[in-house]
Amino acid sequence: MRLTTFCCLALAGSSLLAADLPGSHDLEVLPRFPHSEIVDFRQVEAERTYPQGNVRRISGQLRYEREVSAEGALNAATYRLPAGHVATEAFAQARTALLEQGSELLYWCEGRECGSSSLWANAVFGNARLYGPDERQAYALLRLAAPRRDSLLALYAITRGNRRDYLHVEQLDAAGELGELLPTPATLLRQLRADGQLLLPGLSGEPGAAWAELLARSLMLDSTLRVALAGAQAPAWRAALVERGVRAARLELDEAAVAGLRLNRLP
Incomplete structure (x- = not known):
């Protein structure tokens, strides 16, 4: 059997x-x-x-x-x-x-x-x-x-x-190098809403114009969304986003040590 x-x-x-x-x-x-x-x-x-x-x-x-x-x-x-x-x-x-x-x-x-x-x-x-x-x-x-x-x-x-x-x-x-590829603003917003955070390990340096503009456009798709920015250059990124039209009251700083830049959705 x-x-x-x-x-x-x-x-x-x-x-x-x-x-x-x-x-x-x-x-x-x-x-x-x-x-x-x-x-x-x-x-x-x-x-x-x-x-x-x-x-x-x-x-x-x-x-x-x-x-x-x-x-x-x-x-x-x-x-x-x-x-x-x-x-x-x-x-x-x-x-x-x-x-x-x-x-x-x-x-x-x-x-x-x-x-x-x-x-x-x-x-x-x-x-x-x-x-x-x-x-x-x-x-x-x-x-x-x-x-x-x-x-x-x-x-x-x-x-x-x-x-x-x-x-x-x-x-x-x-077969060759892809070069720089950027996501769409709506994609970053969807990811932030779905996962509660946005991890961007490649953004470890001073804010670049292309990424600063992209993040600002993403956040301006939802004017009610508030986020906390963490990373060694978080204060500089916050300043770059405010410069591009994101209200300062929507952007807090998080002192957590992370690689690159991280955006956490706030309640």
Whole structure:
């Protein structure tokens, strides 16, 4: 009886492993969502354009507010999630895991603000399996932490009309240097609201004009939001934000020792 039970368990385990598309594998930087299976996998040299804004088609042409384009080695995997779990749950877990590794969030949208799911599925990712209702999607674009700073990682989550949930993950290792990439103001605000803090380890020096303007624009999207700034250069950053129009009463100083700059949302 015990031998029979062992054999059955072994066969069950083998069938679970066999559920993945043959030849596919996880991306090294991202842990797999429990009990999900890979249903599509691509490993090619490719040129990719990743949106930093909602996706629209105007006069037959795709239009984005901003974009990041690069060419290099592409690894893409599409996971079907187990019953009882929604795509946004896997998306949130993946985003958190990447940020904990030091990745930088360049863009983040959810629902209808992302634009047309049909365009994301067919025009951006070339994978019709990812098409679903516009209100049930989420997308994020991240730059990986050193030593992979010339790599981009895109996440796209969708709950299809048939209630099946998918998470699509792409890592593009660029053939050349990506240079400076800035997030959008709305992305920084969303991250601050969702996580309660904004960690910017790269901002350890005196305030630069581009980042000071970006942070000021982010904070001015919500005039009721108050934050505490921590870091060796926090007083200088506070002064730079006030200079760019953020009310001084919204900006407190936190004496905590942190690497770079940290913004904490205040109640």
